[in-house]
Amino acid sequence: MTEVLHPRPNPIVAAMYTLRDLEAEVVVMHGPAGCGFMASRRLEEAGVRVVTTGMREGDLIFGAEEKLVRVLAQVEQEFHPRLVGIVGTCASMIIGENLDSAIKKAGLKAKVLAVDTHGCAGPNTSGAIRTLEVAAQQGVISQEEYLRQKEMLTRATLIEADRGLTSRRYLEPHPGATKLSVALEIVRALRQGKRVSVTLNAKKETAFGFADVMRAVEYARSRVGGETLHLGNLSTEIGLPRIRRYAREIQRDLKEADVELALITGGLDEYPVAGERAARFLERERADLRIFAGLPHAVPGITPEDILVTDQPRELRNYIDRGFAKSVGEINTHAMVMSAHGILKNELGETIRQIVDGGMA
Amino acid sequence: MRQIAIYGKGGIGKSTISANVAAALAEKGLITWYVGCDPKSDGSMTLLRGQRAQAFLEMMKGTGQGKPYEVAVGYGGVRCVEVGGPLAGVGCAGRGIIVAVQALSKDHFSKENIDVIIYDVPGDVVCGGFAAPLRERYADEVYIVTSGEYLSLYAANNIAKGLRNLNVKLGGIICNSREVEGERNVVAEFASQIGTRMIAFIPRDPVVRECENQGMTVIECAPASAQASAYRSLAEAMMRNKDFALPRPMEPEDIRALLRGSMA
Numbered sequence: 001m002t003e004v005l006h007p008r009p010n011p012i013v014a015a016m017y018t019l020r021d022l023e024a025e026v027v028v029m030h031g032p033a034g035c036g037f038m039a040s041r042r043l044e045e046a047g048v049r050v051v052t053t054g055m056r057e058g059d060l061i062f063g064a065e066e067k068l069v070r071v072l073a074q075v076e077q078e079f080h081p082r083l084v085g086i087v088g089t090c091a092s093m094i095i096g097e098n099l100d101s102a103i104k105k106a107g108l109k110a111k112v113l114a115v116d117t118h119g120c121a122g123p124n125t126s127g128a129i130r131t132l133e134v135a136a137q138q139g140v141i142s143q144e145e146y147l148r149q150k151e152m153l154t155r156a157t158l159i160e161a162d163r164g165l166t167s168r169r170y171l172e173p174h175p176g177a178t179k180l181s182v183a184l185e186i187v188r189a190l191r192q193g194k195r196v197s198v199t200l201n202a203k204k205e206t207a208f209g210f211a212d213v214m215r216a217v218e219y220a221r222s223r224v225g226g227e228t229l230h231l232g233n234l235s236t237e238i239g240l241p242r243i244r245r246y247a248r249e250i251q252r253d254l255k256e257a258d259v260e261l262a263l264i265t266g267g268l269d270e271y272p273v274a275g276e277r278a279a280r281f282l283e284r285e286r287a288d289l290r291i292f293a294g295l296p297h298a299v300p301g302i303t304p305e306d307i308l309v310t311d312q313p314r315e316l317r318n319y320i321d322r323g324f325a326k327s328v329g330e331i332n333t334h335a336m337v338m339s340a341h342g343i344l345k346n347e348l349g350e351t352i353r354q355i356v357d358g359g360m361a
Numbered sequence: 362m363r364q365i366a367i368y369g370k371g372g373i374g375k376s377t378i379s380a381n382v383a384a385a386l387a388e389k390g391l392i393t394w395y396v397g398c399d400p401k402s403d404g405s406m407t408l409l410r411g412q413r414a415q416a417f418l419e420m421m422k423g424t425g426q427g428k429p430y431e432v433a434v435g436y437g438g439v440r441c442v443e444v445g446g447p448l449a450g451v452g453c454a455g456r457g458i459i460v461a462v463q464a465l466s467k468d469h470f471s472k473e474n475i476d477v478i479i480y481d482v483p484g485d486v487v488c489g490g491f492a493a494p495l496r497e498r499y500a501d502e503v504y505i506v507t508s509g510e511y512l513s514l515y516a517a518n519n520i521a522k523g524l525r526n527l528n529v530k531l532g533g534i535i536c537n538s539r540e541v542e543g544e545r546n547v548v549a550e551f552a553s554q555i556g557t558r559m560i561a562f563i564p565r566d567p568v569v570r571e572c573e574n575q576g577m578t579v580i581e582c583a584p585a586s587a588q589a590s591a592y593r594s595l596a597e598a599m600m601r602n603k604d605f606a607l608p609r610p611m612e613p614e615d616i617r618a619l620l621r622g623s624m625a
Contacts, residue, residue: 057456057460058418058421058422059452060452060453060456061418061422061446061447061452061453061454061456061457061460062418062422062446062447062448062451062452062457063447063448063451063452065451094453095452095453095456096453
């Protein structure tokens with residue numbers, strides 16, 4: 001195992017996001033006020049209410065069960081939720097707080113998912129798995145769905161350790177190649193009548209950001225010629241209702257932009273296996289220039305000739321260091337997609353459109 | 362200022378020894394503090410005629426933040442502090458000790474004229490919290506209380522491991538007799554094997570219980586008794602002691618061998 005030094009997501013944040021996916025209206029962070037703060041802000045943009053028990057030093061010593069009971073009661077009174085999640089933090093879990101006892105004492109009408117995870121509990125996906133396990137125990141999802149998602153998350157962890165963010169000891173953030181250089185190459189290829197493939201292999205809501213590459217490439221083809229091939233993990237039949245909704249909304253917008261999907265590689269929570277399906281399909285299909293958007297490293301067989309689009313500067317560093325010089329960053333993707341109900345324009349897409357309309361290249 | 366921590370297996374008699382040593386030192390005119398680190402807060406009761414000192418953490422927890430802690434004054438002027446802590450099964454006593462020792466050090470120990478502080482630390486050096494009094498700025502001398510029984514020696518050895526990890530020197534082993542056969546020799550031999558010495562042998566005497574039942578230390582309740590002399594000698598030996606060494610803990614198997622040897 002590589003000893004990884006750079007900051008990375010943890011089980012607490014993964015649990016919060018998974019609760020959002022399960023349509024929990026309120027997430028209670030049982031811990032100090034700042035714990036998960038940035039993630040909380042994002043989730044609030046997505047309509048989830050995140051509250052904290054605001055543990056203090058004395059609560060570490062004497063426990064904060066009463067505080068949690070009080071906060072849960074207030075949550076019920078203020079928001080009348082159907083589904084509430086409680087997420088443990090390092091502070092509350094190290095001192096052994098009893099979440100179930102607090103839930104019992106608070107006597108809520110809402111269903112409550114108590115996720116007893118914390119920052120030292122393992123890879124970030126362990127927090128998501130624990131949340132799904134609790135959800136299955138409480139009948140919010142089926143046992144089969146739990147096992148399927150657990151499998152995906154476990155595979156995702158392996159991919160990250162094999163060739164992603166946890167495969168290297170330290171990754172210095174990198175801004176990536178310029179969008180102009182990459183967009184020019186795409187438009188030139190189309191102008192020369194070549195075949196350009198766009199593979200979307202994105203994680204959940206980030207697909208709202210990355211799918212714009214498909215629209216932009218299709219737009220360019222309509223103006224300058226060439227051929228396109230689109231595929232992506234946009235199944236509307238797989239995953240939690242919220243995740244299927246994302247896929248529906250994206251497919252709707254793609255259709256409107258005349259993007260035809262040659263292959264649906266899987267669901268939006270299936271990027272570890274959808275990447276493999278995409279790779280198999282691309283082996284059979286000829287493409288002169290290949291673009292991969294989302295989590296390109298989850299697609300086996302990508303080469304330095306390919307264009308990779310992702311959102312994290314450390315991911316970009318990883319790609320560039322591995323020889324994928326044509327890696328570009330859509331750094332704001334995650335911040336923009338939180339309350340999205342349709343595809344958002346991204347920078348690479350806009351650059352392609354500008355080249356086509358402005359007569360560059 | 363001497364800052365002394367007393368460790369040892371739970372139930373071995375740390376509080377009785379700590380309170381009597383504190384009383385003996387106070388009797389000699391030293392300004393002495395007794396700091397009970399056990400969450401149940403009853404170590405200082407014999408210094409306070411059966412009264413309970415307010416727990417420091419309880420005071421911090423309540424609305425009294427910022428309010429000065431009222432230090433209870435017991436026999437001979439011994440200042441009695443109880444750290445306090447959570448109910449069983451809740452929160453973290455170790456964190457409580459860290460917070461209380463830090464606060465006491467800042468608000469009291471650094472500001473007042475003190476000759477000796479005795480920390481009566483619970484059970485074992487089980488975690489960072491329980492080791493807090495040993496952090497450089499706090500207690501710098503340690504005594505371990507044990508009897509000649511295997512489990513007490515095992516715990517004493519474990520504490521020695523903790524001291525070695527923390528690089529804290531040991532001043533000696535106090536034998537609190539359980540009247541085990543060959544006890545004096547076993548404990549003296551154990552002490553020597555881990556690189557220290559037995560600084561005192563405290564006999565078992567019913568007078569200890571009688572005095573405790575009256576809510577007093579032996580020093581106060583039976584000042585002329587042989588038991589009171591034993592505690593006074595220990596207190597003097599501690600004050601005179603200049604012999605401190607980093608312990609070399611034994612293998613648990615060797616403790617058994619030591620005990621088997623004493624039986625033969």
